[in-house]
Amino acid sequence: MNYIEPLYRPPSEARSLILQVTNGCSWNRCTFCEMYTQPQKRFHLKPHAAIEGELAQVAASGAAVRRVFLADGDAMTLSTRRLRAILESIRRHLPDVQRVASYCLPRNLKSKTVEELEVLRELGLSLYYVGCESGDDLVLDRVRKGETFESSLAALRKIKSAGSKSSVMILNGMGGRMYSEQHALNSARLMNAGQPDYLSTLVVSFPLGKERYEKGFGDEFKELDEPGLFREMQLLLNNLDLEQTIFRSDHASNYLVLRGTLGRDKQKLLNIVNTAVTNPDALPLRQEWQRGL
Numbered sequence: 646m647n648y649i650e651p652l653y654r655p656p657s658e659a660r661s662l663i664l665q666v667t668n669g670c671s672w673n674r675c676t677f678c679e680m681y682t683q684p685q686k687r688f689h690l691k692p693h694a695a696i697e698g699e700l701a702q703v704a705a706s707g708a709a710v711r712r713v714f715l716a717d718g719d720a721m722t723l724s725t726r727r728l729r730a731i732l733e734s735i736r737r738h739l740p741d742v743q744r745v746a747s748y749c750l751p752r753n754l755k756s757k758t759v760e761e762l763e764v765l766r767e768l769g770l771s772l773y774y775v776g777c778e779s780g781d782d783l784v785l786d787r788v789r790k791g792e793t794f795e796s797s798l799a800a801l802r803k804i805k806s807a808g809s810k811s812s813v814m815i816l817n818g819m820g821g822r823m824y825s826e827q828h829a830l831n832s833a834r835l836m837n838a839g840q841p842d843y844l845s846t847l848v849v850s851f852p853l854g855k856e857r858y859e860k861g862f863g864d865e866f867k868e869l870d871e872p873g874l875f876r877e878m879q880l881l882l883n884n885l886d887l888e889q890t891i892f893r894s895d896h897a898s899n900y901l902v903l904r905g906t907l908g909r910d911k912q913k914l915l916n917i918v919n920t921a922v923t924n925p926d927a928l929p930l931r932q933e934w935q936r937g938l
């Protein structure tokens with residue numbers, strides 16, 4: 646594959662074929678995200694002939710491909726016509742593929758109808774990773790996500806109406822100390838309204854420094870320490886009212902690893918988070934050097 650590195654994908658796509666149909670992110674303004682800021686990651690679409698060529702090569706290699714992930718950061722910015730062509734090519738070259746997934750900004754779906762998403766689902770595209778990050782409009786504004794509670798909810802509802810699945814990312818610590826409570830409460834409210842199929846929480850991290858992030862908050866951002874992050878998780882979990890959502894807090898950025906199904910495992914997960922708040926030494930927390938993005 647002719648990848649333009651670095652290449653990111655959700656942890657659950659570790660065994661998927663990563664098909665880079667776009668390079669970078671067309672938005673690229675979120676102050677916490679440095680993933681596509683290097684010069685070679687400037688946003689552009691990959692020509693269809695190049696995608697076809699890569700698929701033909703994979704098919705010729707005889708590799709058994711069951712899952713495909715469309716990279717990079719917002720492949721869903723592509724038109725429905727272009728996405729259809731890509732999915733048809735995947736079908737033609739790799740007939741054993743059962744699931745295609747993609748990152749998806751809420752605004753990527755604004756001009757796509759439920760019927761269009763249904764057509765894409767029938768062609769295999771059935772899982773969207775939506776970086777909601779927060780349900781709090783003030784926090785979303787401070788980090789320049791370009792989305793709101795309502796725009797995020799509209800996207801989650803559209804995905805559900807089309808019979809596809811959503812996997813949401815929420816960022817623990819995103820509002821700092823000052824906005825921790827409203828970030829947790831409004832994120833829970835967004836998840837309760839949207840009922841995603843999967844929910845994962847990551848800890849907001851600053852591998853290249855905090856300056857850009859802090860600037861967005863004026864002088865209001867004070868990073869949460871570990872106990873603060875756990876208290877925020879406690880508030881989030883306490884307020885989640887999910888019917889059937891697979892919950893994962895196992896990304897490498899997390900200090901505390903949590904896995905379960907909500908609502909069934911809510912109390913079990915809360916017991917662990919409560920221990921992290923009151924007696925963290927009793928838990929096998931990730932050390933700083935074990936963390937990453």
Ligand SMILES: C[S@@+](CC[C@H](N)C(=O)[O-])C[C@H]1O[C@@H](n2cnc3c(N)ncnc32)[C@H](O)[C@@H]1O
Nearest residue numbers: 677678718748749750775776814847848849850
């Ligand atoms: C590669 S991005 C693509 C997501 C997609 N563009 C969207 O916004 O929905 C995947 C996710 O990585 C996470 N991420 C990015 N930068 C991060 C950071 N500095 N700390 C923690 N998580 C981060 C965010 O949750 C983001 O949604």
Ligand code: SF4
Nearest residue numbers: 670673674675678718
């Ligand atoms: S979080 Fe998503 S939308 Fe924001 S800059 Fe990163 S890839 Fe782009």
